[in-house]
Amino acid sequence: MSDDIAGILNEAEAKMTKTIEVTKEEFSAIRTGRANAAMFQGITADYYGTPTPLNQLASLQFPEARTIIVTPYDKGATAAIETALRESDLGVNPTNNGDNLRLVLPALTEERRKEYIKLAKHKAEEGRVAVRSSRANAKKAIEKLVKDKLIGEDEGVRAEKELEVLTKKAIDGVDAALAAKETELATV
Known part of the structure; x- marks a missing residue:
């Protein structure tokens, strides 16, 4: 595989990893029963x-x-x-x-817990959108390499499949963080 493709995939993976970290930071700012x-x-x-x-x-x-x-x-x-x-x-x-x-801190009411869960879901969706945006940028870069004939079409297809694997992994990471936060919020 070409160095250009490896660079594009590495950059996309780094951005997706950063997105997961930012989403987790945003989740930590959502109040649960404990002060932090x-x-x-x-x-x-x-x-x-x-x-x-x-x-x-x-x-x-x-x-x-x-x-x-x-x-x-x-x-x-x-x-x-x-x-x-x-x-x-x-x-x-x-x-x-x-x-x-x-x-x-007042004890969380059931209504407030539901509001916080809704907020967490919104933050998770923002994270998923950011991951998809990184995927779209990387996909455009790969397509440009194919169009400019710097790599073959087969190589481009393989790179896009790898990109999809990275994207799924990142979205699963966001979903796992959301599930953990929902569990934390639901615990009385």
Whole structure:
């Protein structure tokens, strides 16, 4: 097989693997019954006029499964952090004791669990679309090699079959991550 085909397939596989990783990261930001740091990745607070990620403004501690203690590095940012947490989609109301903020995550209701599962399915579909996009780009590149007569048609067909195997593997990876997240969300 030509080096060009190997390069195209390797690049497609790398993009598909990255898509699976990104999808898993997006799943980790979806709240389950336990508190984790990934839940706070998308939260930014207005710090002296600049939207700043929460992890740059405060440390997070998890003394219990549903309790988080947020300790600001700068006490002047406490009010901004409190506002950002209250307005986030976590559904929490921070308690300010002067030194830090205490968050108690409410137990997930059945309705909220279903919303999160729906969100996870949406993120998984975005992952599948990204995988298919990588496949389409690689397929175009292979077809161009055949059209320009740099490789034979048989070689092009074999490369497309390999590409389909890579695509199926990547989509199965996204589906497996979705199944794990659904199980995690359904567990009470």
